[in-house]
Amino acid sequence: MPGRIPARRPTPARWAHHGAEQSGCARVAPGAGNGAGPGRIEAVNAQVETVIDLDAIAHNVRVLREFAQGAGVMAVVKADGYNHGAVEVARAALGAGAAELGVTTVAEALALRAAGITAPILCWLNTIDADYAAAIAAGIEIGVSSLAQLRAVERAATAGGHPATISLKVDTGLNRNGVSAAEYPQLLRVLRRLVDEQTVRFRAIFSHLAHADEPEHPVLDRQRERFVETIAQAKEHGLEPEQVHLANSAATLTRPDLHFDLVRPGIAVYGLSPIPELGEFGLRPAMTLQAEVTLVKKVAAGQGVSYGHRWIAPRDTTVALVPAGYADGVFRSLSGRFEVWLGGSRHRNVGRVCMDQFMVDLGDNVGGVRPGDTAVLFGGGAGHPRALDWARLLDTIDYEIVCSPRGRAVRRYVGTGR
Template sequence: MNETAPLRARAEIDLAALRANVRTLRAHAPGAALMAVVKSEAYGHGAVPCARAALEAGATWLGCATPEEALALRAAGLPGRVMCWLWVPGGPWREAVEAGIDVGISGLWALREAVRGAREAGRPARVQLKADTGLGRNGCQPADWAELVGEALRAEREGLVRVTGLWSHFACADEPGHPSIEAQLARFREMVAYAEQRGVRPEVRHIANSPATLTLPGSHFDLVRTGIAMYGISPSPEIGTPADLGLRPVMTLSASLALVKHVPGGHGVSYGHHYVTPGDTTLGLIPVGYADGIPRHASGTGPVLVGGKLRTAAGRIAMDQFVVDLGGDEPPAGAEAVLFGPGDRGEPTAEDWARATGTIAYEIVTRIGTRVPRVHVDTSDTGDGTGNSG
């Protein structure tokens, strides 16, 4: 892909910024290894290029939600440790075992399917036992932990599994001082101690996500799992802005104006005429919409930089397009409209869109759809700057 070619829309992914973010995060947890979480196409940024860049910057683990995501990384030739944790019965257990993928185990049914996959593959499954220390999602409840640990150890003695990790996940690490944080840490230490007293010898123990990596050094253990912060987005405003944290946003989402036209005052704009022009003006048509991941509930609030000025989505955001009132300015068709980026040029950020829509910046970047090409710049793995689409 020609990265300078005019496109309807593009999400430019700055891999140099991603590498710098990984180095910054490693400095926050110098005694721990770093897992680069690249689930959901690297939070919308493109899993394979971002995984490669993270490994180049010193990450030694890659993390995914689904086994299909993990197997795709292996199929792309990515080395090192890969972990996935969101399984359902009947999943590709044998394939994951054959690919040397670490699988998260939250209950007996999953352990038994991993054992079956190991038998089929003719090699031990690498399993990581997840403790539910208070999040209440995946993970084994403390009351069931002894049974899960015991069965895992029996399978290990039979050569069917290798218990490579003990882990958990915070509920409120993005809220500094929340009482659940210390409660979860204490419970995690207890559950780890129980498993180790019974004979588990994990390669890694881990609970720290991005906010814990940045603010809770006592949670780092052997490995930190960094997701959103790796992409230059703060886990929450309470923790600080990306600049406060030494991070740089990696994605810049832009589109080419499809039309600029003069309209009189009193002209309705888009479905429902929720916006009516207050006087003679110019309207700019931005050719992305909710089918591309632009939130429909950003209608009337979503910020865009056009012609060096901040504009706001005028009227309803439609499936493929929305309108901004240019206030009489006349940029040419094809001019750049920047929906969000690092903010260097005065453009909005993903956090600005999150505030405008009552959500979190995680959702803004991950929802950008596949019709928007990802253009990866500064790709050291190819050297040709052509980028990749995801």
């Protein structure tokens, strides 16, 4: 029939499950390993990748252990390991000497247990109706921040017939998660009873810092004083914590007086400095976001590129199309402002970042860039743009940047973490 489009036969493709290992590396769909489900089937030849260097994770943990000066290290792997993959990061961190793991939710902790990780795990940000029974059964330490939450854990422990392991998260001035000073005395009285009844095991007291990225800020000293007071209050009720901890990444690296028994680094595990103005502290970024060039083409002087022609070629030039866009975590607000490493040098994005793609100006293309070459959007290699570069352009922090790759971005692991 005239005008009819003939049906196309399906093109054979190579596919691999998100957890499959290939030649010493693995490809994982975004979100896999975070307890959200089994993950999707992903094409092996992904166009957009986050490449995670497990050797860098191990290196960073060893650096942090040196800074900890004898305190134990709890590697924080919340939010699917800051989007690096909680299970894989956890294994590398533990292999490098981390003593414990920290996450936010029961679900995150259970995902680690399901992967066969037996190390101590603390979760500290749960709703009242969280599955505390499952946490207790799995031997997960539960951070308690209110009397109501302690009561919920009590009910789960009583119903299951097994004691819960709990830690008290106390508010020392951040005024976010944590037991308030007003409620703390009453909570201690209830906790004393639950310990006596062997309904709970009291493991630790911990808190979080408000100004750790400003090492000389006076609030840090006030928080330390308040923290020590909360420990003393617990001891007055005969509640002796097995350990106490306060320091995050920044305090681990700059404030040894805040180390106590254990430090809880997060972003530093992933190789990003919590205080960039003070340097990199010997850390190595673990994530590289990269994509395969799809097309290289000539653009004549005076021609516009991408939606709205916000960029007009000032000369005859060559542009490369990179198949990653805001659906994959490349912020549209970066349009015309960021560079990629391609063909041995940096090249600037031109025109608007689209949902699925953006363009870069190659000029005379002296590097000989061709389809199939790799464009590094950010990473840790020499000459590469850094996550921090994006953060500064977007008036945010690099924590948010490494958490942004998503959509079609497929995670791939390199190194052994040993």
